[in-house]
Amino acid sequence: MASWALKHDIVDVYYAVHSNDAVFHDNHASYFEALHTVTVECEGDEYGVTFHTPYLSINKCAVIQKGMGLGVPFGDTWSCALGGTVHCGVCDPCRDRRTSFEILGIKDPVLYEHDIFAESREEVNILESPKHISVVA
Numbered sequence: 001m002a003s004w005a006l007k008h009d010i011v012d013v014y015y016a017v018h019s020n021d022a023v024f025h026d027n028h029a030s031y032f033e034a035l036h037t038v039t040v041e042c043e044g045d046e047y048g049v050t051f052h053t054p055y056l057s058i059n060k061c062a063v064i065q066k067g068m069g070l071g072v073p074f075g076d077t078w079s080c081a082l083g084g085t086v087h088c089g090v091c092d093p094c095r096d097r098r099t100s101f102e103i104l105g106i107k108d109p110v111l112y113e114h115d116i117f118a119e120s121r122e123e124v125n126i127l128e129s130p131k132h133i134s135v136v137a
């Protein structure tokens with residue numbers, strides 16, 4: 001990201017990383033500070049890349065709530081780490097996104113190749129079916 005910014009003469013990068021992503025060291029504030037220092041050392045003060053991470057202290061649910069308040073068209077947003085034409089539904093960012101929308105009780109408007117909650121509901125329905133109850137009894 002820093003090298004891409006330098007290549008395109010970009011000195012301010014806004015990155016929507018949030019606290020759920022902080023499980024990875026390259027999503028810590030100290031990492032972004034170090035990147036800035038390295039780019040300043042390599043390119044000089046005026047070309048150092050500054051990373052702005054305004055959501056680093058809040059979780060994905062809070063980011064979605066902020067977006068709802070701002071009228072973000074979530075159907076036009078992308079979270080999947082795998083690319084493709086629809087969200088895969090199983091990579092970490094997809095699971096985080098899908099889970100956060102579920103916690104908030106908001107329907108995520110994007111399509112998922114695999115919907116982790118639809119699959120869970122099928123399991124619940126199987127457990128609640130009369131056939132299963134008779135097996136248990």
Ligand SMILES: [Zn+2]
Nearest residue numbers: 080088091094
């Ligand atoms: Zn995915």
